[in-house]
Amino acid sequence: MFYLLIDVLGTVAFAISGVLVAMEKKLDVFGVFIIAFVTAVGGGTLRDLLIGNTPVGWMRAPLSIFTIAITVLLAVVFVNYLKHFRKSLFLFDTIGIGLYTMIGIEKGLAVHLSPVMCIALGTMTASFGGVLRDILCNEIPVIFRREVYATVCILGGFLYFGLVFVQVPAEVAYSIGIGAIILLRLLAVRFKISLPNIYRSSR
Amino acid sequence: MFYLLIDVLGTVAFAISGVLVAMEKKLDVFGVFIIAFVTAVGGGTLRDLLIGNTPVGWMRAPLSIFTIAITVLLAVVFVNYLKHFRKSLFLFDTIGIGLYTMIGIEKGLAVHLSPVMCIALGTMTASFGGVLRDILCNEIPVIFRREVYATVCILGGFLYFGLVFVQVPAEVAYSIGIGAIILLRLLAVRFKISLPNIYRSSR
């Protein structure tokens, strides 16, 4: 029940990030909906395709499509007020990333993937929606250029497997993994931590 | 037999729309073929991937690849004459959209998806080819910016399920669905109907 709430909040945050990028590109209302939808379900869709889990998740769960539709409607109408919720949205987004990473890892374990592949799957679940959003809007994906977004998912994944390895019960490790991803991202953004610059020498 | 003819005409129209966009970008002849191919089969491929219907459709049906190859050959050679067929091509394209939407809905029903998901699947079948075409040519997909293309597929899908709900036989509803999509699109283009502008307030 608690995880369902997180899932809905994450979906809302992901969808709104899609709405904002799409509206910046002046897409029509259908385009805005599609970008919001793709941002919210893209990661889980890629995950399900790669492991052969079809029909993919959102097709079997009507909740996400309705959540996204209502979110888009409200976001488009009240777009000028969205800036007041920037902090809440960032928090929901971060919580969503934590949850989606761990869901991806869980699904990888269910098809007997190795830990490294599970972590790759979890990271894709959390980040591919944003990649698709940016490709559809004709931008180089933002997560390839800045932010430690994906790095944080990978660290959280390793923490989870480390905890399980030292006999921490899986459910506890699961919650700690989510919490660690949330905390790390908040810290990274707060202290403007980014990946080491690999271009110094070329300047 | 009749539906097969529609399918071929739709494939031709989709492939030609790919040829035109690719030639505008000055791609080489292989690039033109791939864009035409992707435009024609992209929607059905995404549909088959999402519902786990593999190998995907075009791999099991040699007709489409040959239809597309011949279409590309003729379109490249006679590209200067294509403008005389603009109206026929638009008609074939519209007929194709109607048919592909309903084929997608049918495939969704076959794997027990809910009506809303079937309509989403049908709309993707009809429109994702054009989305891929535009992404590969480095453009924001045209259906996100103007035209009521996808909206018309969605309306046709709801009409189909409405008719089935009031006990109209499925085959009759199927044909009416295709016809409605064709008619609505012709009307929308004829009377320049577009989605409501959501950017008025921001100007």
Place this chain on the structure above:
Amino acid sequence: MFYLLIDVLGTVAFAISGVLVAMEKKLDVFGVFIIAFVTAVGGGTLRDLLIGNTPVGWMRAPLSIFTIAITVLLAVVFVNYLKHFRKSLFLFDTIGIGLYTMIGIEKGLAVHLSPVMCIALGTMTASFGGVLRDILCNEIPVIFRREVYATVCILGGFLYFGLVFVQVPAEVAYSIGIGAIILLRLLAVRFKISLPNIYRSSR
């Protein structure tokens, strides 16, 4: 064993081509890794998705992800020295294309696709990684604009099926197919052979 070595060399060459494009776009180190990864495994992933071979190949074979990680690390650190290896890299890349085309054809045969579809699958296996690399970096894929890359895969595929048709043993035809692709590409690049220009008349 010999094929495994070719596979690793091809993976290295593909990954480095990803690193170079990504660094030109000034992506961060995570972005560089993802582009390298996608370039190296994208073709095989599309192939496995289209024929329903899931979880896709790289998820079941940890070798590729480690090969790519080490390649990226070395390529980023020694990027200024990469130009000295340009010829070796081009050779590895070409060998990789030959091998991946034939692997794709083999996988197509395993799910009973027709020869034409097997050749399409082989060509996609060899070339889709580069297409994804270019899309993610917001470029029109280079293979749609110049180079006979994909054409060479198609010719090699037809040669393979021709040889099998005249009763050449499959393993022999397999090796000849790989060799022919390598040879044709080297010749095409050496003598600057390209596809016929389809734009003369429009100038």
